[in-house]
Amino acid sequence: xxxxxxxxxxxxxxxxxxxxxxxxxxxxxxxxxxxxxxxxxxxxxxxxxxxxxxxxxxxxxxxxxxxxxxxxxxxxxxxxxxxxxxxxxxxxxxxxxxxxxxxxxxxxxxxxxxxxxxxxxxxxxxxxxxxxxxxxxxxxxxxxxxxxxxxxxxxxxxxxxxxxxxxxxxxxxxxxxxxxxxxxxxxxxxxxxxxxxxxxxxxxxxxxxxxxxxxxxxxxxxxxxxxxxxxxxxxxxxxxxxxxxxxxxxxxxxxxxxxxxxxxxxxxxxxxxxxxxxxxxxxxxxxxxxxxxxxxxxxxxxxxxxxxxxxxxxxxxxxxxxxxxxxxxxxxxxxxxxxxxxxxxxxxxxxxxxxxxxxxxxxxxxxxxxxxxxxxxxxxxxxxxxxxxxxxxxxxxxxxxxxxxxxxxxxxxxxxxxxxxxxxxxxxxxxxxxxxxxxxxxxxxxxxxxxxxxxxxxx
Amino acid sequence: xxxxxxxxxxxxxxxxxxxxxxxxxxxxxxxxxxxxxxxxxxxxxxxxxxxxxxxxxxxxxxxxxxxxxxxxxxxxxxxxxxxxxxxxxxxxxxxxxxxxxxxxxxxxxxxxxxxxxxxxxxxxxxxxxxxxxxxxxxxxxxxxxxxxxxxxxxxxxxxxxxxxxxxxxxxxxxxxxxxxxxxxxxxxxxxxxxxxxxxxxxxxxxxxxxxxxxxxxxxxxxxxxxxxxxxxxxxxxxxxxxxxxxxxxxxxxxxxxxxxxxxxxxxxxxxxxxxxxxxxxxxxxxxxxxxxxxxxxxxxxxxxxxxxxxxxxxxxxxxxxxxxxxxxxxxxxxxxxxxxxxxxxxxxxxxxxxxxxxxxxxxxxxxxxxxxxxxxxxxxxxxxxxxxxxxxxxxxxxxxxxxxxxxxxxxxxxxxxxxxxxxxxxxxxxxxxxxxxxxxxxxxxxxxxxxxxxxxxxx
Numbered sequence: 001x002x003x004x005x006x007x008x009x010x011x012x013x014x015x016x017x018x019x020x021x022x023x024x025x026x027x028x029x030x031x032x033x034x035x036x037x038x039x040x041x042x043x044x045x046x047x048x049x050x051x052x053x054x055x056x057x058x059x060x061x062x063x064x065x066x067x068x069x070x071x072x073x074x075x076x077x078x079x080x081x082x083x084x085x086x087x088x089x090x091x092x093x094x095x096x097x098x099x100x101x102x103x104x105x106x107x108x109x110x111x112x113x114x115x116x117x118x119x120x121x122x123x124x125x126x127x128x129x130x131x132x133x134x135x136x137x138x139x140x141x142x143x144x145x146x147x148x149x150x151x152x153x154x155x156x157x158x159x160x161x162x163x164x165x166x167x168x169x170x171x172x173x174x175x176x177x178x179x180x181x182x183x184x185x186x187x188x189x190x191x192x193x194x195x196x197x198x199x200x201x202x203x204x205x206x207x208x209x210x211x212x213x214x215x216x217x218x219x220x221x222x223x224x225x226x227x228x229x230x231x232x233x234x235x236x237x238x239x240x241x242x243x244x245x246x247x248x249x250x251x252x253x254x255x256x257x258x259x260x261x262x263x264x265x266x267x268x269x270x271x272x273x274x275x276x277x278x279x280x281x282x283x284x285x286x287x288x289x290x291x292x293x294x295x296x297x298x299x300x301x302x303x304x305x306x307x308x309x310x311x312x313x314x315x316x317x318x319x320x321x322x323x324x325x326x327x328x329x330x331x332x333x334x335x336x337x338x339x340x341x342x343x344x345x346x347x348x349x350x351x352x353x354x355x356x357x358x359x360x361x362x363x364x365x366x367x368x369x370x371x372x373x374x375x376x377x378x379x380x381x382x383x384x385x386x387x388x389x390x391x392x393x394x395x396x397x398x399x400x401x402x403x404x405x406x407x408x409x410x411x412x413x414x415x416x417x418x419x420x421x422x423x424x425x426x427x428x429x430x431x432x433x434x435x436x437x438x439x440x441x442x443x444x445x446x447x448x449x450x451x452x453x454x455x456x457x458x459x
Numbered sequence: 460x461x462x463x464x465x466x467x468x469x470x471x472x473x474x475x476x477x478x479x480x481x482x483x484x485x486x487x488x489x490x491x492x493x494x495x496x497x498x499x500x501x502x503x504x505x506x507x508x509x510x511x512x513x514x515x516x517x518x519x520x521x522x523x524x525x526x527x528x529x530x531x532x533x534x535x536x537x538x539x540x541x542x543x544x545x546x547x548x549x550x551x552x553x554x555x556x557x558x559x560x561x562x563x564x565x566x567x568x569x570x571x572x573x574x575x576x577x578x579x580x581x582x583x584x585x586x587x588x589x590x591x592x593x594x595x596x597x598x599x600x601x602x603x604x605x606x607x608x609x610x611x612x613x614x615x616x617x618x619x620x621x622x623x624x625x626x627x628x629x630x631x632x633x634x635x636x637x638x639x640x641x642x643x644x645x646x647x648x649x650x651x652x653x654x655x656x657x658x659x660x661x662x663x664x665x666x667x668x669x670x671x672x673x674x675x676x677x678x679x680x681x682x683x684x685x686x687x688x689x690x691x692x693x694x695x696x697x698x699x700x701x702x703x704x705x706x707x708x709x710x711x712x713x714x715x716x717x718x719x720x721x722x723x724x725x726x727x728x729x730x731x732x733x734x735x736x737x738x739x740x741x742x743x744x745x746x747x748x749x750x751x752x753x754x755x756x757x758x759x760x761x762x763x764x765x766x767x768x769x770x771x772x773x774x775x776x777x778x779x780x781x782x783x784x785x786x787x788x789x790x791x792x793x794x795x796x797x798x799x800x801x802x803x804x805x806x807x808x809x810x811x812x813x814x815x816x817x818x819x820x821x822x823x824x825x826x827x828x829x830x831x832x833x834x835x836x837x838x839x840x841x842x843x844x845x846x847x848x849x850x851x852x853x854x855x856x857x858x859x860x861x862x863x864x865x866x867x868x869x870x871x872x873x874x875x876x877x878x879x880x881x882x883x884x885x886x887x888x889x890x891x892x893x894x895x896x897x898x899x900x901x902x903x904x905x906x907x908x909x910x911x912x913x914x915x916x917x918x
Contacts, residue, residue, distance in 0.1 A: 009539050012471050080468050081551075081843050092540075092614075110569070112843030114882075154840055155551075177885040180892055181839050380640050381613055384540050384571030423573075423882040426636040433639055 009091060011253040013084035018076050023244040025279045025352060026237065027067035028286045030359050033237070033351055034326040037313060042457060045323050052223050053230040055131040058124060061238040069241060071123070078122045078155050082111045083245065087253035088418075093382040094402070101405040102259060102413040103398060106250045106277060107385070108420060113178070115388065115420030116273045117148030117233055120242035124231050125152040135159040135228040137221040139189065139214030142168050142342035143175025144388075144420065145233030150184035160184040161228075163191065163217040166209035168342075174424050189214040196220050211345075212318030219321070234270025235316060235350045243276025250415060251280055261293060263401055265416040267393040268297040268306065268364070269343045271350030273419035279352075282361055295362040297353060298393040300372070302440035303336040305329060305349045306357055306364035308447060313457035314348060324457060327354045331450025337440040339369060340428035341389040347450070367396045368439040373432040375399050376422070388420035389428050468550060470712040472543035477535050482703040484738045484811060485696065486526035487745045489818050492696070492810055493785040496772060501916060504782050511682050512689040514590040517583060520697040528700060530582070537581045537614050541570045542704065546712035547877075552841040553861070560864040561718060562857060564877040565709045565736060566844070572637070574847065574879030575732045576607030576692055579701035583690050584611040594618040594687040596680040598648065598673030601627050601801035602634025603847075603879065604692030609643035619643040620687075622650065622676040625668035627801075633883050648673040655679050670804075671777030678780070693729025694775060694809045702735025709874060710739055720752060722860055724875040726852040727756040727765065727823070728802045730809030732878035738811075741820055754821040756812060757852040759831070761899035762795040764788060764808045765816055765823035767906060772916035773807060783916060786813045790909025796899040798828060799887035800848040806909070826855045827898040832891040834858050835881070847879035848887050 026033060035044035047059045054062075061069060071079075090103040108116035128136055136158055140146030146162040153160035162184050169176060169188035179186050187193055189209045190200040196216040200207050207213070222230035232239060254261060264281050266274030274297050284290040299306055305328045314329040316322035329348040330336075336345040349357075356362045376392035378399065379385070387395060394416045405412050422429065431437050485492060494503035506518045513521075520528060549562040567575035587595055595617055599605025605621040612619035621643050628635060628647035638645050648668045649656040655675040659666050666672070681689035691698060713720060723740050725733030733756050743749040758765055768787040775781035777791050788807040789795075795804040815821045835851035837858065838844070846854060853875045864871050881888065890896050 008474055010474060012473075014471075015467055015469060112839075112845065151843055155843075173889065174882070174885040177889045177892070178845065181836065181845055181885070181888050183840065377640065380571075381642065384610055384614075386571065386637065386640055423633070426633040426640070429640050430632065430636045433636070 008257070009089055011087040011089070011256045013249060013252060015080045015084070017249070017252060018079055018083050019071060019245050019248040020076070021068040021070055022241045023248060023280050023283060024064055024066055024069055024241050025282060027065055028283055029355060030286070033355055037324040037457060039315070039324055053219065055127045055133060055229060057127040057131065058238050061241060062236060072126060075123050075126050079119065079245070084249045085110050085246070087250055087257070088383070089257065090383055093379060096378065096382045097399065097402050097406065099402040099406040100409065100411040101402040102411070103402055104254065104257070104259070104413070104415045105418040106246055106415070107418045108246065108273065109385065109418060113144070113148040113151050114423060115144050115148065116243060116246060116276060117145050118151060119245055119276065120233065120239045120272065121148040121152035122155070123242045125149070125156045125158055128229050129156045129158060133158065133227065133229045135161065135225070136231050137161045137163070137218040137228055138231045138233070139163045139211060139218040141165050141211050142172060143179065143424070144343060146184070146186070147175055147178045147182070148233065149231055150179040150182040153184065154182040161221060162186045163189040163214040165189055165211055165214050166207065172424065189217050191217060193217070194220045210318065215317045216319055216321060234272040235348070237352055239272050240275035240279065240350055240352050243272050244279050246276035246417060247278060247280035250277060254415065259413050261415040262412040263414045264293065264295045265394045265397050265414065266297060267344060267390050267419065268299050268349060268353060269346050269390060271353040273417050275350060275353055277417040278362065282356060285361055296397055297357070297362055297364045298397045299364065299366050300339055300341060300344050300393060301366040301368045301442055302339050303330065303345050304366040304442070305347060306354070307366045308442065310451055310454070311354060311358050312454055314454045316348060318347065324455065325351050327351050328357065329454065330447045331453050333453045334447060334450035337443070339440070340425065340431070341393065343390040344393065365397055367393055370437050370439050372396045373429070373437060377432070385418065386422040386429070387418055388422045389425050391417070391419045467716070468548055470546040470548070470715045472708060472711060474539045476708070476711060477538055477542050478530060478704050478707040479535070480527040480529055481700045482707060482739050482742060483523055483526055483528055483700050484741060486524050487742055488814060492814055496783040496916060498774070498783055512678065514586045514592060514688060516586040516590065517697050520700060521695060531585060534582050534585050538578065538704070543708045544569050544705070546709055546716070547842070548716065549842055552838060555837065555841045556858065556861050556865065558861040558865040559868065559870040560861040561870070561872040562861055563713065563716070563718070563872070563874045565705055565874070566877045567705065567732065568844065568877060568880035572603070572607040572610050573882060574603050574607065575702060575705060575735060575876070576604050577610060578704055578735065579692065579698045579731065580607040580611035581614065582701045584608070584615045584617055587688050588615045588617060592617065592686065592688045594620065594684070595690050596620045596622070596677040596687055597690045597692070598622045598670060598677040600624050600670050601631060602638065602883070603802060605643070605645070606634055606637045606641070607692065608690055609638040609641040612643065613641040620680060621645045622648040622673040624648055624670055624673050625666065631883065648676050650676060652676070653679045669777065674776045675778055675780060693731040694807070696811055698731050699734035699738065699809055699811050702731045703738050705735035705876060706737060706739035709736060713874065718872050720874040721871040722873045723752065723754045724853045724856050724873065725756060726803060726849050726878065727758050727808060727812060728805050728849060730812040732876050734809060734812055736876040737821065741815060744820055755856055756816070756821055756823045757856045758823065758825050759798055759800060759803050759852060760825040760827045760901055761798050762789065762804050763825040763901065764806065765813070766825045767901065769910055769913070770813060770817050771913055773913045775807060777806065783914065784810050786810050787816065788913065789906045790912050792912045793906060793909035798899070799884065799890070800852060802849040803852065824856055826852055829896050829898050831855045832888070832896060836891070844877065845881040845888070846877055847881045848884050850876070850878045
């Protein structure tokens with residue numbers, strides 16, 4: 001290693017270093033993932049149950065036990081528009097904190113859509129196209145996932161229909177325009193384009209919408225049209241697998257930095273950016289190669305699925321239409337407080353992340369909103385980049401760990417995923433700077449109530 | 460050169476490849492730049508006239524005839540947070556156009572502020588700090604420059620006061636919040652913080668403000684406070700010199716691509732992003748090393764200073780307070796139509812750019828707004844990145860040149876500066892997608908009228 005590396009800020013890889021295979025952690029779990037169950041029969045679902053919604057290759061990946069899954073050349077050809085993403089050493093943040101810790105961050109905001117989401121969007125659209133699908137439907141809240149999918153559909157020439165939660169559609173027009181710029185059709189949900197939407201509108205014409213309603217609309221759209229499949233931006237196994245390019249690259253980059261991670265940190269809403277960075281490192285822990293690495297998922301204290309939820313079977317959506325999956329859940333009826341990190345307001349968590357948590361492979365921490373934005377501001381002032389509020393949850397824990405290193409006089413290497421930039425979240429920063437943000441109490445009673453609605457399943 | 464390079468999309472450089480010297484084109488001009496004149500005496504101004512506003516090192520750089528100016532290590536240390544910026548080969552755009560041309564773009568949107576502006580902001584703040592200045596004032600229109608300067612002041616621990624044109628302050632809150640996140644104080648101009656602002660407000664309490672008024676406020680702020688200097692984001696010689704890191708890097712990157720530029724394209728408002736890319740290539744043209752390279756500045760047809768203006772002495776601001784500079788001007792009283800490319804709505808042009816145009820070293824083209832957004836959309840759909848409306852002017856000409864190559868069956872290499880992303884300009888995209896944009900007629904009469912207001916100067 002040339003000595004110059006020791007002073008570097010950025011660790012870059014060449015396009016040829018984009019991984020050629022995704023890492024599928026299912027191959028290395030201590031025991032198999034609990035099966036997904038049909039909500040009616042309570043029996044494990046099969047590929048045929050999912051076929052109306054997903055192309056067969058993604059259904060295969062969902063249950064694959066192969067450790068490595070080939071990344072098609074056509075997918076890598078799109079990924080290289082922004083990948084490999086840079087690994088940064090946060091030297092200015094280290095200095096501001098006065099910590100002996102080394103802090104690194106993998107920056108996924110370099111994708112044109114501004115987050116890690118396109119990593120799976122591109123792969124999903126590719127497999128759909130290969131199986132002659134010409135149109136994809138999906139839902140989006142604040143718009144991160146919708147814009148990633150819109151861009152990916154545009155690259156492969158597929159039509160894209162996005163059901164965007166009405167309140168976001170009205171309040172966050174920029175994400176909508178971004179999707180339209182890439183050619184997607186975006187409607188406010190509830191819409192009159194589906195039976196599900198019409199039903200909600202009949203009951204309440206002024207409904208602000210919800211992610212649950214938008215999911216219902218997007219699923220109905222796909223289920224009722226021959227040319228259309230449905231696409232999900234997180235939670236599912238294949239989505240998490242697609243995101244492992246993040247961690248696979250980061251491992252190579254840390255090698256270039258001649259460093260080794262002691263602590264891996266990622267925020268976790270559905271779980272995909274966390275998994276993308278963490279799973280390749282978790283592999284070394286599972287294999288016994290690096291037993292001591294700590295892997296920390298960070299969630300908002302207002303929506304603490306891992307730290308306060310129950311590891312039981314529950315519905316993936318809020319309405320109760322999806323198959324039942326075993327995960328840490330606050331109850332599908334739990335409605336989290338109006339946090340600014342929209343991507344972390346999910347009642348459940350990716351089953352793979354939950355399994356690792358249950359098996360003691362990873363840790364979880366919940367952090368409150370104001371402390372999170374304090375960390376975001378300190379990061380922006382040190383490193384320049386204004387982080388997405390979701391990613392800022394990881395930064396909060398990174399700063400806390402770095403300060404603990406300072407106190408203990410220990411030099412540890414901390415790596416986290418800066419999953420996106422905050423260019424479309426500056427309203428949240430304004431509220432923070434004006435002292436208008438609030439912390440939400442840990443809603444113990446609401447969670448207990450929502451958990452009473454979780455269906456009983458004999459696994 | 461390894462053959463793999465031939466298929467690459469991105470050409471990256473190492474941090475150690477950040478230039479160590481800026482290129483000062485004054486050393487290579489065919490004849491010296493006409494002097495800047497005092498508006499009262501009509502005589503050339505000296506360093507002492509500028510000393511209240513700028514630190515001495517920048518005043519020296521403004522008139523320096525040295526070809527190379529050392530970049531301080533402290534400046535490079537900040538630049539490496541995002542530099543070297545990537546050079547992209549636009550393979551997907553080439554394919555979409557079916558052109559034999561090679562299209563490359565240097566992407567400056569990777570800076571945390573989202574444009575090329577921080578390249579000079581960091582340098583300017585550094586020299587101010589070195590001369591014990593603790594506070595900097597400036598004006599900003601849509602906010603690109605204000606955010607770059609805010610970020611730079613934050614890194615060096617200086618206070619920053621930004622006078623933001625009131626109509627932008629109200630309509631584009633995100634840029635303002637970005638500045639505040641980095642710690643700047645932002646006020647809507649006209650403000651009651653200055654005599655100039657108070658005067659305007661007394662006459663019209665509802666004044667929407669203008670860049671001219673904001674300049675007056677920022678200059679007064681600096682001139683009346685011992686701790687404060689003033690900072691400009693374009694037009695001046697030292698600003699353009701600081702931007703040459705762009706072209707110096709691009710030259711190295713084209714070498715890595717084993718390619719040579721035939722046509723260099725940049726949009727030109729004040730002239731700094733154009734100059735930043737073009738001047739290092741213009742050097743080869745001036746020296747006779749590469750006589751045939753074409754260098755094209757692109758301006759909006761609604762504000763065509765190079766193509767329709769006169770090369771005469773005029774005021775740099777709209778009010779008529781600055782020294783007189785020889786430049787292509789539409790008359791300092793010319794008010795351009797409300798284009799969405801706010802950064803290109805300037806009545807004049809950087810004197811260095813004008814000199815090269817007058818000497819026949821560079822060309823200029825004016826393009827209309829709708830065709831510009833058509834090019835922006837084609838680029839976004841091909842390459843993913845949504846360009847700033849300013850940069851899209853360059854893209855329009857690049858596409859036209861690439862199509863001319865197709866028609867002629869000629870393979871040329873075109874390089875342009877993608878000076879920023881359009882994340883804060885999506886309102887303009889929405890207007891375009893909705894068919895609500897308009898082209899503005901070439902305002903011959905308005906320009907003729909404004910030109911009658913240009914002061915008579917015997918040079």
